[in-house]
Amino acid sequence: MFGIVVFEGAEELDFVGPWELVGMWHQVHGGPRPVLVGERVATLRCAKGLQVVPHHGFADCPPLNHVLVPGGRGVRSELGNAAMAGFLAERAPQCESVLSVCTGSLLLHAAGLLAGRRATTHWTSLEKLRQMGGVDVVEERFVRDGDVWTSAGVSAGIDMLLAFIASTAGEAVAGAVQLDVEYFPDGCTYGGIERDPRAPRYVRDAGSAPGR
Amino acid sequence: MFGIVVFEGAEELDFVGPWELVGMWHQVHGGPRPVLVGERVATLRCAKGLQVVPHHGFADCPPLNHVLVPGGRGVRSELGNAAMAGFLAERAPQCESVLSVCTGSLLLHAAGLLAGRRATTHWTSLEKLRQMGGVDVVEERFVRDGDVWTSAGVSAGIDMLLAFIASTAGEAVAGAVQLDVEYFPDGCTYGGIERDPRAPRYVRDAGSAPGR
Numbered sequence: 001m002f003g004i005v006v007f008e009g010a011e012e013l014d015f016v017g018p019w020e021l022v023g024m025w026h027q028v029h030g031g032p033r034p035v036l037v038g039e040r041v042a043t044l045r046c047a048k049g050l051q052v053v054p055h056h057g058f059a060d061c062p063p064l065n066h067v068l069v070p071g072g073r074g075v076r077s078e079l080g081n082a083a084m085a086g087f088l089a090e091r092a093p094q095c096e097s098v099l100s101v102c103t104g105s106l107l108l109h110a111a112g113l114l115a116g117r118r119a120t121t122h123w124t125s126l127e128k129l130r131q132m133g134g135v136d137v138v139e140e141r142f143v144r145d146g147d148v149w150t151s152a153g154v155s156a157g158i159d160m161l162l163a164f165i166a167s168t169a170g171e172a173v174a175g176a177v178q179l180d181v182e183y184f185p186d187g188c189t190y191g192g193i194e195r196d197p198r199a200p201r202y203v204r205d206a207g208s209a210p211g212r
Numbered sequence: 213m214f215g216i217v218v219f220e221g222a223e224e225l226d227f228v229g230p231w232e233l234v235g236m237w238h239q240v241h242g243g244p245r246p247v248l249v250g251e252r253v254a255t256l257r258c259a260k261g262l263q264v265v266p267h268h269g270f271a272d273c274p275p276l277n278h279v280l281v282p283g284g285r286g287v288r289s290e291l292g293n294a295a296m297a298g299f300l301a302e303r304a305p306q307c308e309s310v311l312s313v314c315t316g317s318l319l320l321h322a323a324g325l326l327a328g329r330r331a332t333t334h335w336t337s338l339e340k341l342r343q344m345g346g347v348d349v350v351e352e353r354f355v356r357d358g359d360v361w362t363s364a365g366v367s368a369g370i371d372m373l374l375a376f377i378a379s380t381a382g383e384a385v386a387g388a389v390q391l392d393v394e395y396f397p398d399g400c401t402y403g404g405i406e407r408d409p410r411a412p413r414y415v416r417d418a419g420s421a422p423g424r
Contacts, residue, residue, distance in 0.1 A: 013232035013393060016262070020225035020366065023260025036262065043255075043265055048235025050228070050248065053255055053263040102394075123394060141398050153394030154232065158367065166402050175403020181225060182314075182335060182365030184405070184415050185397040186353050190378050191387020193396070203396050 002032040003064040003091070005104075006054055007039065007084065009074020011047045014101040017158040018068055024180045025165055029173050037061050039083050047072040058087045067095050070157070071103030071122060078107055085111045099149040099164065101157035105129060108150070118145040122153030123200040139201035152200060158183060214244040215276040215303070218266055219251065219296065221286020223259045226313040229370040230280055236392045237377055241385050249273050251295050259284040270299045279307050282369070283315030283334060290319055297323045311361040311376065313369035317341060320362070329357040334365030335412040351413035364412060370395060 002022045004015050015036075025031030038044055038054030045051055056062065069088065078084045088111035092098045100108050105121040106129060108114050114135045120143050121129045130137045142151035142160035144167075151160035162183065166174035178184070193199055194207025214234045216227050227248075237243030250256055250266030257263055268274065281300065290296045300323035304310045312320050317333040318341060320326050326347045332355050333341045342349045354363035354372035356379075363372035374395065378386035390396070405411055406419025 011232070012228050012235065016224050016228035016232075019262060020223070020228075020260060023224065023262075027260065034260065048232060048239065048246065049267075050231060050235075051265040051267070053265065055261075055263070123391075141396070153392075155370065155393050155395040155397070159398045159400065162400070162402060172403045175401065175405045175408075178402055179335075179405045179408065179411060179415075180365075181367050182412075182415075183367040183397075184353070184401070184418065185367070185395075185399070186371045187397070187399055188371065188374070189387065189396070190374060190390055191384045193387045193391045196387075196391060199391060200394075203391075203394075206396065 001062060001064050002034045003037045003061065003067045004034055005037050005067065005069045006044055006046070006052060007074050007078050008044050009047050009072050009077070010044070010070045011072030011102055011154055012050045013154045014070030014072060014104065014157055015068070017155060018099070018101065018161045020181055021158065021161040021165065021177055024177050025169070025173065028180060029169070029176055031165070031169060032065050035062070047074060058083060061091070064091055064095055066097045066099065067091055068099040068101065069104035069107050070101045071106070071153070075103045075106055079110050088113065097147045097149060097164070099160065101151045101160070102153045105150045106132065108148070109135060113148065117148050118143050119148070119150040120152050121150065123198070126200065141202050152202070213274060213276050214246045215249045215273065215279045216246055217249050217279065217281045217300075218256055218258070218264060219286050219290050220256055221259050221284050221289070222256070222282045223284030223314055223366055224262045225366045226282030226284060226316065226369055227280070229367060230311070230313065230373045232393055233370065233373040233377065233389055236389050237381070237385065240392060241381070241388055243377070243381060244277050247274070259286060270295060273303075276303055276307055278309045278311065279303055280311040280313065281316035281319050282313045283318070283365070287315045287318055291322050300325065309359045309361060309376070311372065313363045313372070314365045317362045318344065320360070321347060325360065329360050330355050331357065331360070331362040332364050333362065335410070338412065353414050364414070
């Protein structure tokens with residue numbers, strides 16, 4: 001079972017990108033079943049206003065093989081929520097892998113799960129994660145350090161999940177899921193973002209490569 | 213206001229990809245507000261099991277500037293739902309633009325909105341859309357025909373929405389949203405999908421281009 005954690009103010013695409021890929025992997029190719037886990041089973045309002053209902057609360061959540069935490073503006077209050085840190089700290093050691101998207105890595109850090117790890121986050125929070133200390137913050141689209149996977153912002157979780165599926169179930173399954181969800185982006189960028197000095201290193205590096 | 217229609221069995225990423233981009237455009241850059249619209253305001257179960265609650269029902273939906281319809285396995289039963297076709301047929305003429313992702317284009321067709329238009333859909337449904345007749349089906353990632361935008365499967369809605377924002381609000385705003393959601397995909401493909409003869413033409417064409 002693949003648990004995806006949600007909370008008030010979670011960023012929608014942070015968790016629905018991975019949700020979709022895990023769901024396709026599960027329905028068509030025998031992967032683990034995705035479940036949405038919140039502190040309580042009650043309607044949550046996400047960062048952009050989408051309303052979702054978790055399948056399980058922290059107290060009744062079944063055993064998980066994998067757990068993923070999204071980011072979003074709700075992270076700020078979740079950093080002070082002992083129930084969130086407690087759930088992650090309790091469940092992570094029982095999981096084969098722990099993943100985060102965007103500023104979800106701050107919640108992993110608060111639960112003590114990033115000590116001595118290489119990790120990343122949304123580009124606007126790289127400095128904040130560095131300041132939390134004890135973690136090697138890299139500016140990659142996603143990074144794997146053993147059983148801990150962290151991705152950059154929002155949409156980067158999709159790329160991370162494809163790599164995760166390839167690592168777990170093989171390249172052929174990852175390719176099949178990729179074709180199912182037709183994830184073949186056009187690579188088009190707008191407004192010269194790859195030349196924006198605020199952009200994370202992997203974006204700026206791609207911008208300086210020939211052919212983009 | 214940017215209405216995103218949902219129904220039982222709607223594909224999660226089909227509508228949450230566009231939802232996220234419109235939400236960011238709205239919250240940070242003054243774009244239209246996204247609202248989720250269902251036949252009734254009641255919890256819906258999506259194609260991969262995500263549970264969402266629409267903000268409005270068809271009967272109490274406020275005036276919309278834009279309307280977007282996702283696809284998913286639920287499309288099959290919605291094709292026989294007169295309330296869905298009726299809502300789309302009534303609202304579309306009052307909108308500045310009408311959009312679909314994946315097999316949402318079949319629902320636009322059923323509402324009479326694709327007559328004489330160029331359009332696309334998920335690669336596994338291209339033939340089905342052709343058989344519906346009176347529409348020029350192309351194998352592009354997304355296609356715009358006047359005020360009607362249709363995209364290929366699932367994740368293709370993200371690329372379409374960025375182009376839509378660029379067209380509506382300019383390249384600089386589209387770039388800002390793109391950086392906000394860090395949509396800078398790594399372009400990695402698995403299992404040689406670009407050489408899969410079942411893949412849509414735009415994927416196969418990219419596969420034969422140098423450098424991919």
